[in-house]
Structures are given as C-alpha cells and as structure tokens.
Amino acid sequence: MAKSPKASNPATYRSPVRSSVRFVAQDVVLKSFVWTSCKVEVHGEELLDNVDAPFIVIANHSSHLDASLILGALPRRLSKHIATGAAADYFFDKKLKALTTSLFFNAYPVERRTAQPTRGTGNYKGLTGRLLEEGIPLLIFPEGTRSRTGALGSFKPGVAALSISRGVPCLPMALVGAYAAWPYDRSVPPTNHPSIHVVIGHPLTAHAGEDAQGFADRMRSVVAEMYNSTARAYGMYTLDDYARKDALRQAEDVAWVREHGEEQTSQNSPGEETPAQEKTSGKKLKSLTKMARRILPRK
Numbered sequence: 001m002a003k004s005p006k007a008s009n010p011a012t013y014r015s016p017v018r019s020s021v022r023f024v025a026q027d028v029v030l031k032s033f034v035w036t037s038c039k040v041e042v043h044g045e046e047l048l049d050n051v052d053a054p055f056i057v058i059a060n061h062s063s064h065l066d067a068s069l070i071l072g073a074l075p076r077r078l079s080k081h082i083a084t085g086a087a088a089d090y091f092f093d094k095k096l097k098a099l100t101t102s103l104f105f106n107a108y109p110v111e112r113r114t115a116q117p118t119r120g121t122g123n124y125k126g127l128t129g130r131l132l133e134e135g136i137p138l139l140i141f142p143e144g145t146r147s148r149t150g151a152l153g154s155f156k157p158g159v160a161a162l163s164i165s166r167g168v169p170c171l172p173m174a175l176v177g178a179y180a181a182w183p184y185d186r187s188v189p190p191t192n193h194p195s196i197h198v199v200i201g202h203p204l205t206a207h208a209g210e211d212a213q214g215f216a217d218r219m220r221s222v223v224a225e226m227y228n229s230t231a232r233a234y235g236m237y238t239l240d241d242y243a244r245k246d247a248l249r250q251a252e253d254v255a256w257v258r259e260h261g262e263e264q265t266s267q268n269s270p271g272e273e274t275p276a277q278e279k280t281s282g283k284k285l286k287s288l289t290k291m292a293r294r295i296l297p298r299k
Contacts, residue, residue: 008124010134013106014081023080025104031072034065037190038181042073043230044200051078051203053137056163056170060152060223060239061141063178064189065196067105070139070173073198083131084139085110088124110140132166142216149249150179150242152224160206160215169203170219174226177236197234199226 012018034040057070071079088109092098101107108131109124131138140162142155163170174197181194201222206215224239231238 008108008127010127010130010136013083013108013131013136014134018106019080021103022106023076026068026071026079027076030068030104033189034068034072037193038065039193039195040069040072040198041195042198042200045073045075047200047202048075048078051169051171053078053081054132054135054166054168055137055203056132056159056168057082057137057139057173058142058155058159058170058219058223059173059175060147060227061143061145062147062150062183063175064182064184064186065178066141066146066175067139069175069178069196069198071105073173073200078137082106082137082139083108085128085141087145105139128162129166132162132168142219146184147179147242148184149246150183150237150239151246152220152227152239152243155216155220157212157216160219161212163204164206164210164212164215169205171203172201172219172222172226174199174201174223174230176227176230176234179242180237195234195236197230197236199230201226 057074059066059070067084071082074082084105084107086092086101086105086107086109088111091101091107092109098109108127110128128138128140140159142159143153144156145153147153159170162168176197176199177195181190181196204215204219204222206212210218228238228240230236231241
C-alpha cells in the first residue's frame with residue numbers, strides 16, 4: 001500500500017468532504033442494501049441519548065455485514081466520523097481494496113500480531129490513540145478477526161488498554177443473526193431476507209484497579225449476555241449453541257482422524273510414515289491431524 005501522509009493525519013477522518021461522500025456510501029448504498037436484504041431490528045437506541053464522542057464501539061465479529069450493521073444502526077450524530085480499525089494485511093494489501101474500505105468505513109490499517117507487516121502502513125503507527133485524542137470515535141472488533149464458527153472468541157486486551165489509557169468509554173453492541181445471514185466462508189450475499197438484531201448496551205468503563213485483560217473479559221461477558229438473551233428471546237442460535245456445534249464438529253473430525261489414522265498405521269511397515277504425514281493421504285487428513293494434536297490431551 002502506498003504511503004499517504006493525509007490518511008495518517010487524524011483531521012482527515014473528520015473531514016466534511018469525506019464525511020459527505022461517506023454518507024452517500026454508507027446510508028444510500030450500504031445501509032439500503034443491508035436493510036433491504038435482511039430484516040434488521042435495532043434494540044437499545046435510547047441508551048445513546050447521553051453518549052458523545054470520543055468512544056470506542058466494540059462488538060462480536062462473525063460476518064461480512066458487521067461494520068455496515070453497526071454504522072447503520074447508530075444515529076448520524078455518532079456515526080458520521082467513526083473511524084474503523086481494519087486489518088492491514090487483509091483490507092490494505094491492495095490499493096483498490098484500501099481505497100474502497102477507507103471510503104465506505106472511514107477505515108485505517110491496524111497491524112495484526114499474527115500477520116506479516118503490510119507494506120506502506122508505517123505512517124499509521126500510533127494513529128488509533130491520536131484519533132481518540134482528537135475526539136474521533138472508533139469501531140474496533142476486540143476478537144481481532146471474524147469468527148469462523150459463529151462462536152465468540154476471546155477479547156484481546158488492546159481495546160481495553162486503549163479505553164483505560166485515553167479515558168474513553170466502550171460502547172458494546174451485539175450482532176445477533178449476522179453470522180447465519182452471511183458468514184465468513186460464503187461469498188454470496190443473503191437472499192432469504194434473514195432476521196438480524198443489533199443490540200446496543202450501556203457504555204462501559206474500567207473499574208478502579210481493573211487491568212486491561214480484566215476489562216476485556218468483562219466486555220466480552222457483557223456482549224455475550226446481550227447476544228444470548230436476545231437470541232433466546234427470538235428463538236435464534238445463541239453463542240453457546242454455536243460453541244457446542246463447533247465442539248461436536250471438532251469431535252467428529254478427531255474421531256475420523258483416529259479411525260483412519262489407526263486403520264492405516266496398522267497396515268504400514270515399521271518406520272513408514274502414516275497417511276497423516278504422507279502427501280498421498282490428502283489435504284483433509286493433514287489439516288485434521290494438526291487440529292487433533294492441538295485439542296487432544298497428550299498421552
């Protein structure tokens with residue numbers, strides 16, 4: 001990605017011109033598409049009456065729809081300058097993708113610890129804190145990536161540490177039904193008009209003496225409770241349901257690895273590699289073997 005001094009300047013993210021263009025992109029294009037494709041219901045809007053920038057929006061992250069749902073659910077006075085932290089290695093690795101992401105979501109690149117540094121993002125180091133200091137609200141997903149299963153991942157402490165160090169509240173939101181509507185591994189937008197509930201919670205701040213990890217864990221619990229209580233009320237999958245479903249899938253995969261691995265091992269001569277180690281065993285067995293080693297207890 002090419003370096004852009006303007007984009008690394010906090011003032012750029014509340015530019016009236018960019019805000020006007022983004023209003024068309026977000027409200028006329030994205031919100032119209034999402035609200036037409038899905039049946040979206042927003043809960044807790046009354047809790048926003050006393051909320052003012054800066055703040056950090058946090059939410060569960062499992063769908064292509066997440067950012068659009070959040071920005072579309074918030075009133076214009078709060079959403080018009082929200083800057084969205086987006087994975088540099090995914091959204092800013094190509095110029096066209098970076099331009100589109102910036103235009104629609106007022107996004108800036110965030111380097112993920114698990115990814116290789118993205119070329120051209122050095123100017124953005126420390127921008128997250130500077131944006132808050134300039135009064136610009138943020139949207140950051142504390143899980144760091146989209147859930148592949150619908151279950152809620154752990155919340156990394158970075159957002160909590162940012163909230164504590166800058167003295168700004170976190171605004172929790174839960175996106176119920178977004179994963180079922182358009183999950184990570186589906187390329188086609190929803191066509192069956194699925195129901196999605198966007199739940200807004202009370203702003204959160206760290207308790208006295210609470211460290212970043214403790215605050216992050218509490219934020220996760222709040223989002224989980226908001227999600228699960230809404231899902232139960234509308235007869236939808238809860239986060240616990242998704243977690244159980246994923247655990248059953250993993251158990252079935254492990255059983256498959258054990259059955260086929262042991263079956264083939266008994267046919268091999270001493271010293272021969274098992275199919276889990278051989279190319280002829282196929283990609284599925286290899287990937288499942290790696291997964292099994294992670295989740296099975298060591299003998």
